[in-house]
Amino acid sequence: MKFPRVFRREKSGIANFTMRGVKREEEQRRSVFTRRALLLAGSQLGLFGFLGYRLHTLQVEQGERYATLAEENRLSARLLSPPRGRVLDRNGAVVAGNRLNWRALLVAEHTTDVNATLETFTRIVPLTDNERARIEREVRRRRRFVPVIVREFLDWEEMARIEVNAPDLPGILIDVGTTRIYPEAENLAHIVGYVAPPAERDMDGDPLLQLPGIRVGRSGIERYHDQVMRGRAGSVQLEVNAVGRIIRELDRREGQPGQDIEISIDTELQKTVRGRIEEGTSVVVMNARNGEVLAMVSQPSFDPNIFNSGVSGAQWRQWTANRATPLINKTTNGLYAPGSTFKMVVAMAALEARVVGINERVVCPGHFDLGESRFHCWNRGGHGGLDMRSGLKLSCDVYFYEMARRLGMARMAAMARRFGLGVDLDIELPGTRRGLVPTREWREAQGLGWALGDTVVHGIGQGFYQLTPLSLATMTARLATGRAVQPHLTRSVGGRPMRGGRPEDWPSMGLPDRDLRLMREAMWAVVNEAGGTAQIAKLPGGFGQMAGKTGTTQVRRVSREQRERGFRVESLPREWRPHALFVGFAPHDNPLYAISVVIEHGTSGAGAAAPLARDVMVDTFNRFRVAPQPPGPRVAEVGRGT
């Protein structure tokens, strides 16, 4: 009885309990769930807040910074390379120009198989294995849409063959760039110079130098006027995407093309002179009135076009191993003792210092004794009594030994510098040597002494002098005009004439007219009077007359024994023979042109240099039947009838 009741009760109790339990459980679970759900929702709301805060920080607080970064991403400035200025000679002929350079380029992304394309290309225009390797290397290294140069300097036939086969050459395209060309090649190499790809030290901050294919002047006019010839880079603002592909052009600023340089060289004269001379010879022809260099020839020379496409090691070794130094411009960098061509400077110094009278006679017994030492005249027999005019005309050594003794080295050196010897001439050829006129101070700086004997020897242009043919031509022009003309090559830059084209641009040297006239008179006599040392240089009729002075400088001391044995220089090996020099100007009564000739180991100034100078002077007159441009008024103080 109890059991069922109990059971029922139990059951009902259980049921009740269960029902209540279920309800309580349910409520408990629900309240826990609600609490926790709200906590979860709260934390999620907090995290949303964090995201909002992050977005605010990035987009508002740092927005400007990121906007700048986005612009930088988007924009890419590319430089446009301007054409390099040309070099023109005085007649307007191009001596350094830009040639169109047709090139075959390969765009890797336009072809499915780079190798197949190159294979086909090789069958049309043969490529060497080296070229293949370079192309494949560049294709790997660059992005696939950047063109790679396959072959430069294509000729018409090659281009035609490529164009015809274009369907079989996917990815190959032909485009045109420019390259430097020197039509005169060797003829003007030392003057115009050459260009080469910029090296690290050339990077002067000009963005232009970063451009591929850009060239900078490495020597000569190309280097001196590099900045103006280079021009200013233009630029384009491009919109690019993440891989650098150009989407569109936003802005374009044209650059400034390089300016043309007109130089004073007459190419025809230059070529004619070059045809006349051998290795080791330098010739400078100047307009005596304004210092323009008309021809400047140094043999041997080189082809500057080779530098443009890169000099091979073999070529370079060949140039540098050559004893005749083809890369060196001997007119500006060759250093020689002036020999007797220096005697006018000594004479001018003596006259200015009043250590000698114009008509004072000095006796030449064939030698000059100073203490124990004896200095010989070139004429062993002696010249007898000589005034200054005859001293120069006969090139008597004893007369000038005596002048040197009276003057001292300092006064001779000072006069030499006034004539442009041993000083900077500021010619537009970088690397030009200043040369050296020795002085006691210079010698003592070397820790060595200076004896009176040294002074005496330097009176005839021998000794420690190191002078360039260009400075000797300058000296001659100054003697001829009395003006401190400087040699120069630039006539105009970008069409604007340079200062120095007119004789009045150059100041007077302040030397007495009377003394200068005597020099010109004596130099005229050297060439045109009986007994003059350079009568061989007398010009043929119709050109006026040339005035000049020979010089012969020993490269090796002649010993007393040799002298007594009666040796002949012709018997010496060539590299021991003396250098032959000649300086001159013409016409003597109205000087237009000054010339200097140096023939290394030419044996004798009178024998080798003088006739060459004569021929070159005739060439010059033939080139300029009228006076060289610009025609200046005749220089009154220079002209003097004889």
Add this chain to the structure above:
Amino acid sequence: MSSSSPVFEKRLLTRDRGTGILQKLWQIPWLFVLLLCAVACVGYVALYSAGSGNPDLYATKHALRFGFCLVLMLCIGFVDIRLIARSAWIAYAVGIGLLVMVALHGEVGKGAQRWVDLGPLQLQPSELMKIVLVLTLAAWFHRASWERVGNPFFLVVPVVLVLVPVALIFKQPNLGTALITALLGGAMFWAAGVRWWKFAAIIAGAVAAAPIVYENLRDYQRARITTFLDPESDPLGAGYNIIQSKIALGSGGLWGKGFLQGTQGHLNFLPEKQTDFIFTMIAEEFGLVGAMGTLALLMLVVAFCFLVALRCKHQFGRLLAIGLGTNYFLYIFVNVAMVTGSIPVGGVPLPLISHGGSAMLTTMIGFGLLISAWVHRDAEFGPAQD
């Protein structure tokens, strides 16, 4: 059947709301459906821009896909929640099966096996698994009373239920999704009433184990962490994405660069702009205003899930809704935190907005379950068990 509580009996056993089709149709939360359509529209606009104004690239596909998923979602919404609860175990088996399948012969994408090819649809089982896991855990905890949940032995089965898929996903390898799945499981445990101290212990253990885990990470996973900590250290490599994404976001400013005017996106500085970085695209072109607006819409979606959770009369529906809400929240948070450079980059999409079928499909299936929970929020399940 006791007379003492007939009302309760009746409610417990028979009372049910909206059993008829029409009643159910009435019960469908149309405002929520509208909300999802709005989110998908944001996605359409963003993808239209990502395709540089060409809808054929991404946008049209997105719209079609959403249309299909919408129908699927509504269909699921009609299914009785109790049937869904009973099917949880089958779903779990299918989910694990797919994960194993993908591990054995899945498509390899970006260095990991994540995809399984189901005819016209490529599916990432790890995405589906998250929904299935929520479903299964909800079913497991549905009958558990407060006391029972407090019993550690009761937790062994659900822990295994979580760890098996997490391990499988981790092995793919997909560290990001594995962590998110684990977090999702944790949220379910939390909502089910697992005690505080157990979470504290787990977190402490995880912190202690972090160095060991780091040692065993793949190189690219480690790279993500290091580049996250210092993105500038490798601006062209692994840090590139983060830097470019931040530039895109930042340059958008308050009002943005304008529709189709985003330079970062259109010039391809932005990687994967149509998928993981779609939010960046929105923020660049529509600025902070657009980004916050999008976030607000997404927040409403999550908020609705919580509303369903709080309104459900049965624990299964409550847990299911909170799990689905948290799942969607985790997508949003991880994705947006990732593109703002707040957490390491991982391949987490922004479902319904970013391009990609898997996430949308699984998310919409999830929302189908949510709708079903809402429609059947007063359904009777029977009592909790001790």
